[in-house]
Amino acid sequence: MYNPKSKNLDIEYFPSYHTTRFQDQPEPNIAVLEHFVRLTQQHEKDLTTKQGISVDHMRYGAGRRLVDVFYNERTPNQAPLFVFVHGGYWQELDMSTSCSIVGPLVRRGYRVAVMDYNLCPAVSLETLMSQFTDFLNWIFDYAEMTNVLEITFAGHSAGAHLLAQILKHQDMINPQRSKMVWALVFLCGVYDLRELYTLESVNPKNILGLNQRNVEAVSPMLWEYTDVGIWSSTKIYVVAAEHDSTTFIEQSRRFSDVLKKSGFKSSFKIFHKYDHFDIIEETALDESEISKFLRNIRIE
Ligand SMILES: N[C@@H](CC(=O)c1ccccc1NC=O)C(=O)O
Numbered sequence: 001m002y003n004p005k006s007k008n009l010d011i012e013y014f015p016s017y018h019t020t021r022f023q024d025q026p027e028p029n030i031a032v033l034e035h036f037v038r039l040t041q042q043h044e045k046d047l048t049t050k051q052g053i054s055v056d057h058m059r060y061g062a063g064r065r066l067v068d069v070f071y072n073e074r075t076p077n078q079a080p081l082f083v084f085v086h087g088g089y090w091q092e093l094d095m096s097t098s099c100s101i102v103g104p105l106v107r108r109g110y111r112v113a114v115m116d117y118n119l120c121p122a123v124s125l126e127t128l129m130s131q132f133t134d135f136l137n138w139i140f141d142y143a144e145m146t147n148v149l150e151i152t153f154a155g156h157s158a159g160a161h162l163l164a165q166i167l168k169h170q171d172m173i174n175p176q177r178s179k180m181v182w183a184l185v186f187l188c189g190v191y192d193l194r195e196l197y198t199l200e201s202v203n204p205k206n207i208l209g210l211n212q213r214n215v216e217a218v219s220p221m222l223w224e225y226t227d228v229g230i231w232s233s234t235k236i237y238v239v240a241a242e243h244d245s246t247t248f249i250e251q252s253r254r255f256s257d258v259l260k261k262s263g264f265k266s267s268f269k270i271f272h273k274y275d276h277f278d279i280i281e282e283t284a285l286d287e288s289e290i291s292k293f294l295r296n297i298r299i300e
Pocket of ligand 1: 013014016033087088089090093157158
């Protein structure tokens with residue numbers, strides 16, 4: 001559907017097969033994932049032990065519904081808030097691998113919230129999505145309570161998919177809230193799950209709980225967006241990595257088109273040289289291309 005030339009959808013939907021790194025290893029796809037987990041866990045440890053960053057542990061619900069908020073002694077009271085939603089195909093990864101983005105943003109004056117969520121199959125994808133909208137409510141309440149004036153949200157991969165719900169729930173996001181949202185950054189996401197849910201590799205034993213009837217309702221590419229006007233001051237960036245599959249890159253391109261046609265201020269961008277994983281790993285480096293992009297959003 002998104003890559004007419006593909007003969008193997010399992011490969012199209014497995015980001016680790018598309019890295020160009022670790023080619024000297026017997027299985028580069030396994031090596032890239034191991035490296036990602038090791039490096040991002042180190043990033044998380046370094047924040048508090050080496051970088052003088054403090055963290056408040058909070059929760060928006062039971063189980064894994066956690067929010068960690070990071071700041072340092074120079075963080076202003078009304079600091080802009082940056083919220084990160086991790087990926088892992090709704091079934092893997094957690095807070096310990098999701099804090100790479102924190103350091104450079106805290107050093108630039110942001111308060112950074114990293115959220116975690118209950119994973120499939122403990123919950124179905126539909127339940128996870130509804131718990132994610134509870135999180136959105138929670139974070140806007142938190143922002144209002146702490147006098148935050150400006151929020152940017154970023155989601156990676158499955159986290160970008162979850163984040164797309166912010167554009168749909170007009171009942172919850174009133175104009176006062178949408179005006180606070182400076183930017184939405186969708187990194188390397190999937191927005192149409194119709195091909196993906198049929199794949200045993202991505203959705204083993206249907207742990208996502210999807211079928212032909214509910215798959216469209218969980219596919220942001222297929223949603224109808226109304227009340228777009230309340231988002232007129234929010235910039236939307238749909239970002240893909242050069243070394244992601246054609247399917248992933250095309251999903252991002254088409255999702256940005258859908259948003260633009262619906263009336264949002266969306267732009268599509270391919271980040272050269274990055275793959276699905278180092279685009280996140282390098283958010284930990286103050287001078288990487290992805291870090292420069294993220295901090296320039298505010299002054300663009
Ligand atoms: N098992 C997958 C891993 C994966 O999809 C993934 C890993 C880290 C962060 C995001 C991911 N994908 C989507 O959410 C793979 O081998 O590509």
